[in-house]
Amino acid sequence: METVGERFQRETKYGRRARPPATRILARPEEFKSYPGAPRILLPPPPGEEGPGVWRVMEARRSIRDFAPEGIPLETMARLVWSVGGIREKRWGFAFRIVPSAGALYPVETYLMINRVEGLEKGIYHLHVPTFSLELVREGDLSRELTRAALGQEMVAEGAATFLWTAVIDRCRIKYGERAFRYIYLDAGHLGQNLYLAATALGLGCCTIGAFFDDEVNAVLGVDGLEETVIYLGAVGVPA
Ligand SMILES: Cc1cc2nc3c(=O)[nH]c(=O)nc-3n(C[C@H](O)[C@H](O)[C@H](O)COP(=O)(O)O)c2cc1C
Numbered sequence: 001m002e003t004v005g006e007r008f009q010r011e012t013k014y015g016r017r018a019r020p021p022a023t024r025i026l027a028r029p030e031e032f033k034s035y036p037g038a039p040r041i042l043l044p045p046p047p048g049e050e051g052p053g054v055w056r057v058m059e060a061r062r063s064i065r066d067f068a069p070e071g072i073p074l075e076t077m078a079r080l081v082w083s084v085g086g087i088r089e090k091r092w093g094f095a096f097r098i099v100p101s102a103g104a105l106y107p108v109e110t111y112l113m114i115n116r117v118e119g120l121e122k123g124i125y126h127l128h129v130p131t132f133s134l135e136l137v138r139e140g141d142l143s144r145e146l147t148r149a150a151l152g153q154e155m156v157a158e159g160a161a162t163f164l165w166t167a168v169i170d171r172c173r174i175k176y177g178e179r180a181f182r183y184i185y186l187d188a189g190h191l192g193q194n195l196y197l198a199a200t201a202l203g204l205g206c207c208t209i210g211a212f213f214d215d216e217v218n219a220v221l222g223v224d225g226l227e228e229t230v231i232y233l234g235a236v237g238v239p240a
Contacts (some may be wrong), residue, residue: 012179020178029171029227031095033109034128038135041120043078045132046086051201061196064205067158067237071116076202077161080236081134083198084163084191085110085127095130099190102183107172108191109228111164111221115143115157116237124164124221142220149216150209150233159205159237165191166223167231188232195234205239208232 002010012020052060086098094104101107110127112134114120124138143157146164150156165188172180172187192208199206210232217230 008181012182014179020176022177023173025170025174027170028174029168031106031171032129033126033168035126035135035137038126038137040128040131040133040135041125042131042133043081044075046079046082054197057197057201061200063196063207064239065153065155065207065235066240067155067160067205067235068240069116069158070160070238071118072160072204072236072238074117074119076204077112077114077117077120078132079202080161080163080195080198080204081110081112081127082132083194084165085129086132087129097129099187099194101187101190102172102180103175105172105175106187107167107169107180107184108187108231109166109168110191111137111166113142113146113156113162113164113220114160115141115162116160137222138220146217146220149220150212153209153211153235155207155235155237156209156233159235161236162209163191163195163234163236164217164221164230165232165234166218166221166228168228170227185231192232192234195236199236203239204236206234206236208234 087095088098089096112125122141125134126137128135147156156162167184196206218225
């Protein structure tokens with residue numbers, strides 16, 4: 001019997017004569033998600049080129065899961081955030097970001113669970129991409145709840161912060177139909193690798209996380225798991 005994964009591959013294939021079934025999406029999701037009532041903390045822009053070269057950083061990158069109980073400065077956090085969500089340039093009506101994305105549609109949203117970042121209260125923040133700001137969407141220490149949701153992986157509680165990436169599925173599906181599911185995960189991979197490389201260049205540790213209870217993480221973020229659903233996490237912190 002065909003498994004769900006095999007069916008996903010088959011139904012999202014491009015053939016010479018066959019296309020994935022078109023999806024009838026009536027309303028295009030907004031290009032940038034925002035929380036209009038939330039307090040917004042403007043992040044400092046990156047200072048420009050410095051630090052080790054890309055080849056050295058690629059070689060030094062590894063998954064680090066043990067973190068020291070130290071915090072990190074807001075400037076450092078801002079550079080990590082930039083590496084996954086910064087706008088590089090505006091051209092032809094598109095806001096091109098630092099990461100590639102199929103059709104420049106950017107279906108992946110970035111949230112942060114802040115544990116220990118100077119100048120930021122503990123809580124869940126959302127990256128408001130057009131203003132390069134963090135929106136505080138939920139105050140308080142959610143580190144235990146999220147660690148449990150991440151199958152008890154302690155790096156979530158011990159890191160300075162955990163990135164939480166969701167996908168607004170229709171932002172990509174409106175153009176690519178069911179093949180969007182492939183592209184969304186590919187897009188997320190680029191964000192994950194950029195976070196690894198940025199953390200390595202800054203002397204920080206990072207580990208991306210694919211093992212979590214989806215519904216529990218979605219509940220922490222307050223997203224419905226259908227229109228918008230968690231797809232990937234990444235813990236960062238000072239290496240132990
Ligand atoms: C999609 C994906 C999901 C992952 N999920 C987890 C995870 O849930 N827990 C974990 O400890 N490491 C996770 N990792 C990290 C891998 O275990 C790690 O990349 C692998 O062992 C190779 O080691 P390296 O990153 O140090 O080169 C994940 C990596 C990827 C790419």
